Amino acid sequence: MKMKFPIVKVIFILAIVFLIILSVFSFIRTNNLITSSEWVTHSTLVKLNLTNTHSSILAMESGQRGFIITRDSSFLIPYEAERENLRLTFKQMDSLVVDNKSQYAHMIDLKEMVYKRVGYLENILNESNSTSISREKMMRGKMLMDDIQEQIKIMTGEEDKLLKERIDRLDREIFFSPLITTLLFLCATFFILIAYFKIIKDLRDSEELKNEIQDTNVILEQKMRNLERVKSDT
Numbered sequence: 001m002k003m004k005f006p007i008v009k010v011i012f013i014l015a016i017v018f019l020i021i022l023s024v025f026s027f028i029r030t031n032n033l034i035t036s037s038e039w040v041t042h043s044t045l046v047k048l049n050l051t052n053t054h055s056s057i058l059a060m061e062s063g064q065r066g067f068i069i070t071r072d073s074s075f076l077i078p079y080e081a082e083r084e085n086l087r088l089t090f091k092q093m094d095s096l097v098v099d100n101k102s103q104y105a106h107m108i109d110l111k112e113m114v115y116k117r118v119g120y121l122e123n124i125l126n127e128s129n130s131t132s133i134s135r136e137k138m139m140r141g142k143m144l145m146d147d148i149q150e151q152i153k154i155m156t157g158e159e160d161k162l163l164k165e166r167i168d169r170l171d172r173e174i175f176f177s178p179l180i181t182t183l184l185f186l187c188a189t190f191f192i193l194i195a196y197f198k199i200i201k202d203l204r205d206s207e208e209l210k211n212e213i214q215d216t217n218v219i220l221e222q223k224m225r226n227l228e229r230v231k232s233d234t
Contacts, residue, residue: 007198011191011192011194011195011198012191012192012195014191015188015191015192015195018184018187018188018191019188021184022181022184022185022188025180025181025184026177026181029173029176029177029180029181030177032173032177033170033173033174033177036166036169036170036173037170039166039169039170040163040166040167040170042096042166043159043162043163043166044163045092045096046093046096046097046103046155046159047156047159047160047163049089049092049093049096050093050152050155050156050159052085052089053086053089053090053093053110053114053148053152054148054149054152056082056083056085056086056089057082057086057114057117057118057145057148059078059079059082060078060079060082060083060118060121061121061141061145062075062078063075063076063077063078063079063082064079064121064124064125067079067125067128068124068125068128083118086114086118090107090111090114093107094107100162102158103155103158103159106151106154106155106158107155109151110148110151110152110155113144113147113148113151114148116144117141117144117145117148120140120141120144121141124137124141
């Protein structure tokens, strides 16, 4: 009977170990899920800022053309607003790609191209007050814009690769985390149930043994009384 209780203790210890492993695993997996999700958001923000950069330059070009054609200064309001948006976008982009050497180098090149294009827009605006804009200058501006679009395409392509890797990693975390967590939980529950049924069986065996001992004691007492009666009769 004494040999049974260590088995129960071992089963309970195994169950506790599995529960501890489950807790640690859940903590690590949760952190991994959060990290993977943050990296996916990170790549999405980089792509969004690249799109915003392109949109801001296009808006500035539209404002410039509108002012040159109509001489209406209201076209310069969005022009100035988009120039400020570019500054804020670059500030955020610098913080987003600082951990990626390749993208950071691309970002330096992109900013140089954009500032050249903005400076060229400014020069044409200033010159438009006194002289007509030549076709050569317009083509030069187009070439600068083409370079910017190509640079944005390169950066977007690189970020798309990173985004795919990060989404795949996130999908794996989402798939395996609940699966392994459930498996560990079932293992812990299995050991607890084994321990429970083992204890129930031991208690039942103990109760049966107790009843057998009591019945044996009753029989022995009866025999003792019979022996004493026989002795007294003799």
